[in-house]
Amino acid sequence: MPSLDLFLQPEIFLVWTAALKTFVILGVVLTMVAYSVWAERKVSAFIQDRIGPNRVGWAGLIQPVADGVKLLLKENFVPGGVNKFFFSIAPSLAMIPAILVLAVLPFGSSLFGVPMVIANLDIGVLWVFAVSSLGVYGIVLAGWASNSKYPFLGGIRSSSQMISYELSLGLSVVPVFMITGTLNLGEIVQYQVDHGWMVFPAWFQSGGGLLEITTDNGGMFGLDLGQSLLWIPMMISFVIFMIAMFAETNRVPFDLPEAEQELVGGYHTEYSSMRFALFFLGEYAAMIAGAGVIVTLFLGGWSLPFVPDGSQGWFWGLVNIGTFFAKVAAIIFFFLWVRWTLPRFRFDQLMKLGWYVFFEVALLNIFLTAGILAYLQS
Amino acid sequence: MATIVQRPKLNLLERSYFPAILGGLWITIKHFIKMLFGQTKVTMQYPEQKWDSAMPEWYRGAPTLVKDEHNRERCVACQLCEFICPPRAITIKPGELPGDNRWSKVEKYPEKFDIDMIRCIYCGLCEEVCPEQAIFLRKDYSITGLTRSEMVHDKEKLYELGGVMHGLVHKWNEKK
Numbered sequence: 001m002p003s004l005d006l007f008l009q010p011e012i013f014l015v016w017t018a019a020l021k022t023f024v025i026l027g028v029v030l031t032m033v034a035y036s037v038w039a040e041r042k043v044s045a046f047i048q049d050r051i052g053p054n055r056v057g058w059a060g061l062i063q064p065v066a067d068g069v070k071l072l073l074k075e076n077f078v079p080g081g082v083n084k085f086f087f088s089i090a091p092s093l094a095m096i097p098a099i100l101v102l103a104v105l106p107f108g109s110s111l112f113g114v115p116m117v118i119a120n121l122d123i124g125v126l127w128v129f130a131v132s133s134l135g136v137y138g139i140v141l142a143g144w145a146s147n148s149k150y151p152f153l154g155g156i157r158s159s160s161q162m163i164s165y166e167l168s169l170g171l172s173v174v175p176v177f178m179i180t181g182t183l184n185l186g187e188i189v190q191y192q193v194d195h196g197w198m199v200f201p202a203w204f205q206s207g208g209g210l211l212e213i214t215t216d217n218g219g220m221f222g223l224d225l226g227q228s229l230l231w232i233p234m235m236i237s238f239v240i241f242m243i244a245m246f247a248e249t250n251r252v253p254f255d256l257p258e259a260e261q262e263l264v265g266g267y268h269t270e271y272s273s274m275r276f277a278l279f280f281l282g283e284y285a286a287m288i289a290g291a292g293v294i295v296t297l298f299l300g301g302w303s304l305p306f307v308p309d310g311s312q313g314w315f316w317g318l319v320n321i322g323t324f325f326a327k328v329a330a331i332i333f334f335f336l337w338v339r340w341t342l343p344r345f346r347f348d349q350l351m352k353l354g355w356y357v358f359f360e361v362a363l364l365n366i367f368l369t370a371g372i373l374a375y376l377q378s
Numbered sequence: 379m380a381t382i383v384q385r386p387k388l389n390l391l392e393r394s395y396f397p398a399i400l401g402g403l404w405i406t407i408k409h410f411i412k413m414l415f416g417q418t419k420v421t422m423q424y425p426e427q428k429w430d431s432a433m434p435e436w437y438r439g440a441p442t443l444v445k446d447e448h449n450r451e452r453c454v455a456c457q458l459c460e461f462i463c464p465p466r467a468i469t470i471k472p473g474e475l476p477g478d479n480r481w482s483k484v485e486k487y488p489e490k491f492d493i494d495m496i497r498c499i500y501c502g503l504c505e506e507v508c509p510e511q512a513i514f515l516r517k518d519y520s521i522t523g524l525t526r527s528e529m530v531h532d533k534e535k536l537y538e539l540g541g542v543m544h545g546l547v548h549k550w551n552e553k554k
Contacts, residue, residue, distance in 0.1 A: 046413040047406045051420055341406040342399065 021118050022103075028325070029102055033284045034064035036332055040284075043336040068277070076273040079146070086145035091271065091278035094138025098285035100131045105292045106186045108302050108321035109309035116302070116321060117186055124185035125177070128293055129170055132248065135286055136162040139250075139257055139267045142279070146270040154266030157347065158250065158257035164354035165247035165254075171362035172240035175233045175369035176297055189301030193309070197300035198234045229376070233369040238298045240362050245290045247354070250283060252339040256347060291331035292324075299327050433517050438502045440518040441493055442540030443533065444511075446548065450481055451537070452512030455488040459504035459513055467497035468504065484550055491533040495521045511546045 006012060038053065038060065045052025053060030078087065104124040108116030121127055136159055143155020176198060177183060180191040192198060247254040258266030268279045295301060302320040303309075309320060345353070391397060412418045422429075445451050455472035473489030475482050504513050518539055523529040531539070 043410065046410045049409055049413060049418050049420065051423075337403065337406060337410070341402045 017114050018118060021114075021116070025102055025107060025118060026099070029099070029285065029288055030281075032288055032325075032328075033281050034068070036284050036288065036336075037067070037280075038064050039332070040336050040339075043333070044340045047337075047340045071274055071277040074273040076275060079148070079270050081147040082270065083145040083147065086141045087270075088275070090138050090142035090145060091275040091282070092138070093141060094135060095278045095282035095285060097131045097134040097138075098282050098289050101128050101286075101289035102292065104128060104185055105289070105296055106189050106301055107292070107324045109317055110311060111314055111317035111321070113311075115186065116317070120184070120186055122182075122184045125173065125183045125188075125297075128185075128289075129166070132286070132289065133162065133166055135248075135282070138279070138282065142271070143257075143267040146267075148270050150263045150265070151267045151269045154257040154259070154263050154269070157259075158267060161247055161250075161254065161256060161350060161354075164351060165244045165358070168240055168354060168358035168362045169244035169248060171359070171366065172237045172244060173297060174362075174366050175237050178366070178369050178373060179230060179234075185296050185301075189296055189303060192300040193303040197303070198298040199231075199238050229372045230369070233365050233372065234298070236361065236365045236368075238294075240358050240365070241298070242294060244358060245294060246335070246338070247350075249286045249290050249335075251287065251335055253342040253345050254350060255344060256350060259344060287332060287335055288328060291328045291335065294331055295324065295327040299331075301327075429519070430517070437517050437519075438500045438515040440495065440500070440516060440521055440531070440539060441498065441502075441504055441513055441536075442516045442518075443491060443536040444514055444540040444543040444546075445537065446546050447542065447544055448548075448551075449542070450550070451487060452510050452546070453488050453491065454484050454510050454512070455486040455491075456509065458507045458509065462503045462507045464501060464503065465497040465499050467494045467499075468492070469494075481550060488533060491536060493531045493536065495523075495529045495531055496526065511543075514540065514543065516540065 007016065041063075042052040042060070053063040056062040056066045078084065103118045104121050104127050106115070106117040106120075110116055139158040140155045143151040143153070143158070146152070176188065179198075180188050182188060182191070246252075250257050256266075257263075258268065260266070263269070268276055271279060302324040304319075304323050307319060307323070308316045409418070413420075443451065443453055455470055457470050457472065460466075460468045460470045469490070469492045470488050471490035472486050475485055475487050500515065502515050505515050516539060521529070
């Protein structure tokens with residue numbers, strides 16, 4: 001008879017806790033996806049002095065369910081002349097990478113001693129970049145397989161946009177790793193717990209600055225000097241990373257792949273029903289994953305100043321999880337806010353900004369960080 | 379003569395987009411917060427809130443037939459409204475009043491009086507042309523139906539909408 005001990009054996013414990021975490025996080029994130037669509041409509045309405053969805057449920061809160069049912073019941077139309085194979089796998093290719101990114105995000109400290117991350121990879125950040133850049137295939141394949149000019153233009157725009165912004169996206173986070181000395185997202189968060197958030201280094205718990213070295217040799221470099229010097233490249237990184245994330249997730253002002261005023265619907269013009277829904281939800285899932293990466297790298301992940309982590313009891317573990325999702329929600333609100341403020345970039349402006357400005361600034365930022373680190377450690 | 383519009387010279391800060399972006403974000407968040415705290419005036423929420431209280435005196439809604447205090451139907455089936463109606467929405471079939479009726483000297487009454495509300499354009503000419511003060515445009519504006527026949531208002535429906543109107547001229551009453 002299998003007893004409880006069997007479930008507590010290390011390997012089996014790992015398997016079932018990982019499975020449980022996967023299901024819970026998937027459920028939470030898909031719910032967030034549905035409700036960020038609702039939030040998008042509500043925020044856009046409020047910004048434009050309207051009321052927004054308010055018919056289904058209180059303040060339209062059941063609207064996502066109604067939308068889902070509608071999309072499921074619609075005819076799944078496949079136009080003639082499309083490449084059927086690529087046409088049908090493209091929506092999944094747009095959705096899956098966004099969800100895969102969630103695997104390495106530490107969404108909490110620990111609960112009952114179980115670390116709140118699905119896969120604690122040492123190459124966490126590389127995984128994020130590798131997988132999230134696969135998302136472009138969904139869009140490119142959709143544009144190409146549709147056999148129609150507007151989706152094709154959308155797909156082409158998307159690929160050139162992603163290529164130019166991926167560079168600054170990757171380069172802009174290098175300074176973070178130079179300071180923390182690790183690619184493991186969990187350790188990056190732990191570093192921020194100990195040394196203050198990357199963008200708000202004023203908050204710290206164990207008395208160190210952003211750099212370990214400042215605590216070690218005490219008075220030689222004032223705590224404030226190290227913090228304030230490193231704060232400059234961190235802010236540059238943060239701004240570039242944030243803007244590149246907008247481009248990466250195809251959000252306004254960089255939503256050229258779908259550009260409904262110019263390209264009808266862009267890459268998903270020919271799609272309907274659940275296939276269209278997958279594109280639509282994939283965009284929001286990518287947004288949530290992107291917001292999660294931003295929070296993890298720059299905003300201290302699950303940490304709040306003066307709030308203990310999960311080792312102090314399950315209550316604080318839950319607080320940490322809540323903190324993480326609250327921060328993600330705040331970043332998503334910022335995404336929505338920007339969308340309903342800025343007009344779309346023209347294509348040449350977009351390319352110019354990516355190649356002439358962000359790429360260079362991100363590259364220089366690495367040298368700036370290196371210089372500051374060398375100066376502080378000398 | 380061609381006028382040359384000089385492009386404004388932007389300084390470095392302006393060319394970096396940042397002031398404009400922050401200004402835009404400030405405007406939108408102001409609208410958001412005002413709306414969040416219910417300080418923005420929004421459109422009337424139609425099915426819940428209605429125009430009824432704010433309806434002006436001169437509003438032209440659905441045409442209706444009225445009766446007077448003596449419960450006499452005012453219409454004498456002269457068919458002037460039927461002839462003047464621009465979209466020909468009105469159909470009247472006149473009938474003869476029996477001799478023993480108190481109002482037999484009026485001679486005619488509408489046996490059938492239909493207004494096709496799909497055709498009606500709410501112009502008010504029927505009300506204007508009526509010599510008997512029998513047809514009035516009231517304030518009903520939400521005329522709906524699932525079939526075409528439902529949208530034709532017959533006499534019963536017209537009187538139901540019109541009701542009794544007081545203070546009209548009683549030219550058929552007996553001389554005192």
